[in-house]
Amino acid sequence: MALNSKIPAGPLESKWKTYKSTCKLVNPANKRSLEIIVVGTGLAGASAAASLGEMGYKVKAFCFQDSPRRAHSIAAQGGINAAKNYQNDGDSTYRLFYDTIKGGDYRSREGNVYRLAEVSANIIDQCVAQGVPFAREYGGLLSNRSFGGTQVQRTFYAAGQTGQQLLIGAYQGLERQISLGNVEMYARHEMLEVVKIDGRARGIIARNLVTGELERHFGHAVLLCTGGYGNVFYLSTNAMGSNVTAAWKAHKQGAYFGNPCFTQIHPTCIPVSGDHQSKLTLMSESLRNDGRIWVPKAKGDNRKATDIPEEERDYYLERRYPAFGNLVPRDVASRAAKERCDAGFGVGSSKMAVYLDFASAIMRYGKVEAHKQGLGGADKDAIYKMGKDVVKEKYGNLFDMYAKITGENPYEVPMRIYPAVHYTMGGLWVDYELMTTVPGLYALGEANFSDHGANRLGASALMQGLADGYFVIPYTLGNNLADDIRTKAIATDHPAFVQAEKDVNDRINKLMSIKGTESVESFHKRLGKIMWDKCGMGRNAKGLSEAVTEIRALKNEFWSNVRIPGDIKEYNPELDKAGRVADFIELGELMCKDALERNESCGGHFREESQTEDGEALRDDEKYMYVAAWEYKGESQFEMHKETLDYEVVHPSARSYK
Amino acid sequence: MQHYNMNLTLKVWKQKNSKAKGAFETYKVSGISSEMSFLEMFDVLNEQLVAEGKEPIAFDHDCREGICGMCSMYINGRAHGPWHQTTTCQLHMREYKDGDTIVVEPWRANSFPVIKDLVVDRGAFDRIIAAGGYISVNTGNAQDANSLPIDKQKADESFAAATCIGCGACVAACPNTSAMLFVSAKVSHLALLPQGDPERKTRATNMIHQMDTEGFGSCTNIGACEAECPKGISLENIARLNREYIGAVFSGSAEG
Numbered sequence: 029m030a031l032n033s034k035i036p037a038g039p040l041e042s043k044w045k046t047y048k049s050t051c052k053l054v055n056p057a058n059k060r061s062l063e064i065i066v067v068g069t070g071l072a073g074a075s076a077a078a079s080l081g082e083m084g085y086k087v088k089a090f091c092f093q094d095s096p097r098r099a100h101s102i103a104a105q106g107g108i109n110a111a112k113n114y115q116n117d118g119d120s121t122y123r124l125f126y127d128t129i130k131g132g133d134y135r136s137r138e139g140n141v142y143r144l145a146e147v148s149a150n151i152i153d154q155c156v157a158q159g160v161p162f163a164r165e166y167g168g169l170l171s172n173r174s175f176g177g178t179q180v181q182r183t184f185y186a187a188g189q190t191g192q193q194l195l196i197g198a199y200q201g202l203e204r205q206i207s208l209g210n211v212e213m214y215a216r217h218e219m220l221e222v223v224k225i226d227g228r229a230r231g232i233i234a235r236n237l238v239t240g241e242l243e244r245h246f247g248h249a250v251l252l253c254t255g256g257y258g259n260v261f262y263l264s265t266n267a268m269g270s271n272v273t274a275a276w277k278a279h280k281q282g283a284y285f286g287n288p289c290f291t292q293i294h295p296t297c298i299p300v301s302g303d304h305q306s307k308l309t310l311m312s313e314s315l316r317n318d319g320r321i322w323v324p325k326a327k328g329d330n331r332k333a334t335d336i337p338e339e340e341r342d343y344y345l346e347r348r349y350p351a352f353g354n355l356v357p358r359d360v361a362s363r364a365a366k367e368r369c370d371a372g373f374g375v376g377s378s379k380m381a382v383y384l385d386f387a388s389a390i391m392r393y394g395k396v397e398a399h400k401q402g403l404g405g406a407d408k409d410a411i412y413k414m415g416k417d418v419v420k421e422k423y424g425n426l427f428d429m430y431a432k433i434t435g436e437n438p439y440e441v442p443m444r445i446y447p448a449v450h451y452t453m454g455g456l457w458v459d460y461e462l463m464t465t466v467p468g469l470y471a472l473g474e475a476n477f478s479d480h481g482a483n484r485l486g487a488s489a490l491m492q493g494l495a496d497g498y499f500v501i502p503y504t505l506g507n508n509l510a511d512d513i514r515t516k517a518i519a520t521d522h523p524a525f526v527q528a529e530k531d532v533n534d535r536i537n538k539l540m541s542i543k544g545t546e547s548v549e550s551f552h553k554r555l556g557k558i559m560w561d562k563c564g565m566g567r568n569a570k571g572l573s574e575a576v577t578e579i580r581a582l583k584n585e586f587w588s589n590v591r592i593p594g595d596i597k598e599y600n601p602e603l604d605k606a607g608r609v610a611d612f613i614e615l616g617e618l619m620c621k622d623a624l625e626r627n628e629s630c631g632g633h634f635r636e637e638s639q640t641e642d643g644e645a646l647r648d649d650e651k652y653m654y655v656a657a658w659e660y661k662g663e664s665q666f667e668m669h670k671e672t673l674d675y676e677v678v679h680p681s682a683r684s685y686k
Numbered sequence: 687m688q689h690y691n692m693n694l695t696l697k698v699w700k701q702k703n704s705k706a707k708g709a710f711e712t713y714k715v716s717g718i719s720s721e722m723s724f725l726e727m728f729d730v731l732n733e734q735l736v737a738e739g740k741e742p743i744a745f746d747h748d749c750r751e752g753i754c755g756m757c758s759m760y761i762n763g764r765a766h767g768p769w770h771q772t773t774t775c776q777l778h779m780r781e782y783k784d785g786d787t788i789v790v791e792p793w794r795a796n797s798f799p800v801i802k803d804l805v806v807d808r809g810a811f812d813r814i815i816a817a818g819g820y821i822s823v824n825t826g827n828a829q830d831a832n833s834l835p836i837d838k839q840k841a842d843e844s845f846a847a848a849t850c851i852g853c854g855a856c857v858a859a860c861p862n863t864s865a866m867l868f869v870s871a872k873v874s875h876l877a878l879l880p881q882g883d884p885e886r887k888t889r890a891t892n893m894i895h896q897m898d899t900e901g902f903g904s905c906t907n908i909g910a911c912e913a914e915c916p917k918g919i920s921l922e923n924i925a926r927l928n929r930e931y932i933g934a935v936f937s938g939s940a941e942g
Binding site for chain 1: 817
């Protein structure tokens with residue numbers, strides 16, 4: 029199938045305006061008889077379900093958690109970007125567009141990214157109208173801060189809990205639609221299959237996780253808003269339940285998977301403390317506004333951080349990238365940390381960590397406070413105390429979290445941090461209308477591949493999730509459903525539903541009948557280790573080929589030796605997890621194949637064979653300026669289709685933050 | 687921080703489903719690292735149970751970074767355990783020493799029926815939000831965000847109330863199983879903002895009405911909710927909710 033991205037013709041800045049003015053509409057009476065299924069209730073899903081409910085569609089929303097409010101968007105810390113230019117620092121829609129294209133290392137679509145930048149300002153307006161309590165200045169106006177890969181302050185935030193506040197806003201909107209009867213909510217339900225009729229997505233099979241019963245649900249269209257697949261690495265900053273299952277089922281039903289190897293490794297996470305580790309915790313990128321990253325200049329320096337004098341510290345980001353300093357994009361900062369640790373300069377007991385230090389920020393803020401309060405002559409301790417209060421107000425919850433996890437006081441000693449898997453830029457391939465290659469099946473938010481290229485800039489995930497849900501899908505869905513208004517709801521005793529349910533049932537029975545000796549958790553850990561070692565921050569052809577072989581062997585072992593206790597028709601988290609890990613194993617193979625095929629370095633994808641003399645990523649635009657869209661052709665069989673990226677406005681150049 | 691290992695005895699509530707009768711079961715775990723989180727200790731126990739061919743203990747958890755509100759263990763008689771303003775997932779094993787016995791129960795409240803073991807149904811909270819915990823604004827062309835300046839102190843207070851994670855520890859900690867702290871946090875979040883003003887009366891009365899319908903108990907100003915709240919939601923919010931509610935009822939513009 030030829031890929032058609034359906035980018036509207038015309039100049040970049042008028043594409044979306046033209047689309048909105050000319051797309052087909054569905055009249056209110058017809059909306060009432062059109063049923064929409066929304067899977068996942070994070071920022072993309074909750075905002076889409078609420079908005080479509082408001083418009084009059086009959087919506088069913090599904091989440092595997094006990095409440096839609098728990099989706100992992102809730103954990104996003106730092107902020108959300110918007111081209112408001114409230115700080116008068118030269119921001120504009122074009123600049124946000126340009127930063128995002130460049131940040132993504134020229135592997136995203138201009139049309140999509142420009143639309144994202146264009147609607148960003150509306151998102152902030154919408155959220156404030158809903159009562160999202162963003163941080164404000166004393167004058168009562170909204171406050172901004174900086175994030176990586178930009179030289180303006182365009183990030184809106186609510187302490188270190190921006191994702192929570194935005195999700196609660198969308199969740200409240202969703203609950204309002206539930207109370208009005210426009211949305212039916214199915215919590216503790218997991219989607220296990222897409223049902224296709226005459227080539228179109230017409231519903232899903234979901235499992236009620238409390239009773240274990242399978243359910244059939246019809247929809248004129250199905251929206252997957254199911255997040256990313258970082259948990260393929262076992263250890264990541266994702267929630268324990270975050271999974272690829274819905275997206276993977278869609279993939280096996282014909283939805284192409286775009287750039288699966290594009291993974292974001294976030295530079296500032298709390299390091300692994302031992303084999304027991306179940307997840308990794310992010311320390312927000314916003315900390316790099318004020319924290320300085322360093323390692324000792326001497327190899328194997330075992331002194332306490334506070335005993336190492338200033339001149340013996342290597343602020344390696346400031347040294348290597350003077351223009352952006354500590355605020356280089358995530359991929360660059362992560363690789364730089366790995367380089368220092370691999371070279372023997374790491375700190376902490378594992379030596380796989382670097383310092384994130386707030387001492388100078390605390391004193392700087394302290395002096396400002398002292399000045400404000402007319403205490404110019406205050407002593408060092410008093411200044412320190414005032415500065416500490418300012419830092420506490422900005423980042424208090426993050427510092428508390430760090431202290432609880434590590435038992436150390438980050439106000440006194442620098443944080444130890446190390447990169448960890450955080451986000452996946454890859455995802456289901458979608459066109460400009462967010463539709464996958466299966467008609468009627470859409471993917472929104474992190475679940476799609478569309479806007480971040482090979483590396484996402486900080487504070488842009490929240491922006492994209494809400495852009496897709498609030499401002500894009502309400503138009504693009506209508507444009508397609510306008511042709512579907514004559515389709516009556518299809519009864520779920522249709523043979524396609526019967527067959528899909530049978531397939532799901534067979535797979536569950538097969539999993540339960542293995543009765544092996546090794547736990548699901550153990551298989552997941554083993555998969556994670558292969559992925560991290562061979563498809564992580566540095567990748568090469570040899571390692572990736574080995575990984576494919578190892579993953580296939582792991583898959584065979586899983587399907588012959590996994591042990592799942594309990595029964596099918598009951599609340600059985602081990603069974604839920606088994607299905608997810610089985611899908612992660614298959615996805616892992618595809619990620620390695622994709623990484624193997626792309627013999628260039630771009631963004632978060634670093635092929636060791638393709639780097640400059642000083643170790644920077646080396647792109648190959650001649651050969652790889654495309655989206656790799658993979659089609660599922662049967663077990664371990666994938667065929668790649670290319671969507672060539674045409675840059676009409678931006679001229680791709682070597683990405684430099686020096 | 688000095689790291690050490692420990693052996694522990696766990697007494698954990700086991701209950702097959704909402705209809706079955708539950709009971710405590712005793713387990714031994716060994717080699718628990720002081721660097722583990724409390725839930726990672728449960729992971730170790732569950733792996734052990736799977737290896738022995740037994741069913742693992744069901745417990746709710748997801749983000750494991752203290753923000754999703756899903757984890758919900760009642761540990762040695764305290765919601766989320768002994769650490770101040772900490773969810774179960776952020777409680778770490780350095781709190782315990784070798785040989786300790788730890789008793790773990792689900793949230794106990796009639797309005798939160800047990801689904802299995804330590805997992806309870808908190809759907810009542812969603813229904814309370816659905817009754818009025820929102821600002822009725824459709825997606826569309828909202829006015830420019832900065833056209834509505836909001837006093838920083840009010841905005842900060844509103845944010846502090848909005849940090850509630852909906853975990854239900856307040857209900858579990860309260861001898862009356864009152865949900866007033868949860869409800870008051872949402873009412874405060876919205877009542878402190880000018881955007882929330884038009885619906886403040888119906889919001890307070892409708893949410894209180896739903897809270898009563900769900901069977902939560904009355905507030906008698908004990909303060910256990912505030913003491914055990916992992917996000918430090920203040921009792922002042924309950925005072926504000928009472929003012930909002932009384933204001934609504936006596937103005938006659940909303941039903942009591």
